[in-house]
Amino acid sequence: MDKKIFDFFDSEGKKNGFGGSESEQTHLRELESVSESLKQLSHYKVDEKYFATILPKFREHQAGKTQHFLLPKVAMSSSFAVVIVLMLMLGWQKMNIDYTNQLQINTDISSANVGILRQESYIAPADEYSDSILNNDKIQTSLDKTIYSTLAVGTISNSDYGMLKSDTDVDQVLSKLDDSELETLYAQLEQTKIL
Amino acid sequence: MLQELPDYDLVQNFLKGDELSFNEMVRRYQAKIYWHARRMTGNHFDADEVVQEVLEVLYTKLRGFNFQSSLYTWIYRVTITRSLNFIKRQKLKRLISFDSPENNQLATDDDIVKNIEDKEKLKKLDSILQTLPQKQREVFILRHFEEMSYEEISQITGKSIGGLKANYFHAFEKVSKLIGKENG
Secondary structure: OOHHHHHHHHOOOHHHOOOOOHHHHHHHHHHHHHHHHHHHHOOOOOOOHHHHHHHHHHHHHHHHHHOOOOOOHHHHHHHHHHHHHHHHHHHHHOOOOEOOOOEEEEOOOOOOOOOEEEEOOOEOOOOOOHHHHHHOHHHHHHHHHHHHHHHHOOOOOOOOHHHOOOHHHHHHHHHHOOHHHHHHHHHHHHHOOOO | OHHHOOHHHHHHHHHOOOHHHHHHHHHHHHHHHHHHHHHHHOOHHHHHHHHHHHHHHHHHHHHHOOOOOOHHHHHHHHHHHHHHHHHHHHHHHHHHOOOOHHHHOOOOOOOOOOOHHHHHHHHHHHHHHHOOOHHHHHHHHHHHHOOOOHHHHHHHHOOOHHHHHHHHHHHHHHHHHHHHHHOO
């Protein structure tokens, strides 16, 4: 795509006319045709009733929220740690990655003894970790202990590594991450090509 | 009449405790919030969730809003941030999900668009937009569909106009190819 012609197409003064060559004129018409196609794809009849439900839903949620017990910040930090531990597990299980760089995830967990979770770099052969981790009792026990001890440092009364059994639990944990925690985790995973 | 009040007055009224003014703000901007979220996330369910998140932020953060930018710009900024964060959370969720990806597919019956032909168009558009990287998608949506100037987009996103233009150019190039394929 020609940048010069695109700039003209994209400019607000394009109604003044384009004095380019025949091929440039053709190119410009192509761009306009793409734009037109896109506009056609974005016109539809919309069920306006949906918009009438937005506010009531929000107000209902607000009313419900005030009745809920707010989890302390420590609980959130613990959740962050759980997600990281899960990432490490899944990094082993799901990915077939050449870990050429050291993956070091630092977690700052308030009032917790879990300071740094570290996974040293190594090259994982294609199928070494997939099923074997799931079926290896020793590794499973060790990971379970890690998760348990991570959770145990929090002050949630019902801390239990067994709570992460479904997507609803995963949702809960993820929803407790604040934006900066999410950003940190996401950046780490992108860097290691897990995401 | 609340509908006739400028944004500034609505915010001031809300800060004094008038909840109806907040309702009016929502009515004024909800469609814009929804469509931005919809195009970013690619489906109705996720967009609906983003809309609720945005309202939550608006409600709690309006107290700190000081009109250094227009309400419109600020709401877009919140919408963009919430949409991007939502997409990131979804990616993380997919990574650690217990269910198979098939089970995570959303039912598409409940949608704001009911007509089958329109649904097809929307699906096609969503699939085209989802091929763009997040940042390019964001600029493309703001520029092409929301018809904002680069100055406005720059105010909202905090990015340079040069960078935005480059993003839009690359996004348009990809979309052109996809539309070209679609049209044979």
